[in-house]
Amino acid sequence: MQENNSSNPRYDAPSTRDGIHCQSCGYxxxxxxxGQQCPECGNKVMPFGMNNQTSGKAIASMVLGIISIVxxxxxxxxGMPCAILAIIFAKKxxxxxxxxxxxxxxxxxxxxxxxxxxxxxxxxxxxxxxxxVVIVILIIAAGAAAAGAxxxxxxxxx
Numbered sequence: 001m002q003e004n005n006s007s008n009p010r011y012d013a014p015s016t017r018d019g020i021h022c023q024s025c026g027y028x029x030x031x032x033x034x035g036q037q038c039p040e041c042g043n044k045v046m047p048f049g050m051n052n053q054t055s056g057k058a059i060a061s062m063v064l065g066i067i068s069i070v071x072x073x074x075x076x077x078x079g080m081p082c083a084i085l086a087i088i089f090a091k092k093x094x095x096x097x098x099x100x101x102x103x104x105x106x107x108x109x110x111x112x113x114x115x116x117x118x119x120x121x122x123x124x125x126x127x128x129x130x131x132x133v134v135i136v137i138l139i140i141a142a143g144a145a146a147a148g149a150x151x152x153x154x155x156x157x158x
Contacts, residue, residue: 024100043100055096055106061089062109065116069123075131076124083120090114 022029027040034045068083093110096102 023104041100054109055093055102057089057093057096058102058106058109058113061086061093061113062116063113064089065113065120068120069116072120072123072127074127076128079120079124080128083117083124086113086117086120090117 021027022038022041022043022045024043025038025041027038029038029045032039032045036045037043038045064082065086068079068086071079071082090110090113093102093106093113097104097107097110
């Protein structure tokens with residue numbers, strides 16, 4: 001049977017449930033209204049269930065890192081900007097986690113995004129270098145073919 005309280009709970013400010021602790025410092029948040037700050041560390045008290053959400057920057061970092069690896073065969077044109085953005089978003093997500101504005105559960109995705117971003121930078125750099133070498137070889141070959149067609153000596157010494 002329910003107890004009748006003198007005040008209607010629908011009109012009171014929502015507060016945390018018993019046993020809820022601050023994710024940053026572990027302080028017991030019983031009686032602290034949702035949306036207020038933790039008395040111990042000053043972080044904002046989030047509604048139930050929000051602590052399990054992941055930071056958008058961490059998700060963006062991981063997705064961009066994966067895209068940079070998948071698109072590395074595009075000679076670095078698409079993959080390199082994605083890799084750089086993945087590293088930037090990973091850094092911002094880690095800073096937000098340290099500041100307490102993002103849940104600590106985002107740390108794994110931020111780390112995965114950073115690692116994928118650096119792998120994407122390396123792979124896309126190799127592809128860009130490969131592309132530049134192919135272009136230089138084609139220019140030399142075209143120059144040699146043009147010089148040979150006009151009767152001039154070839155540009156290559158061998």
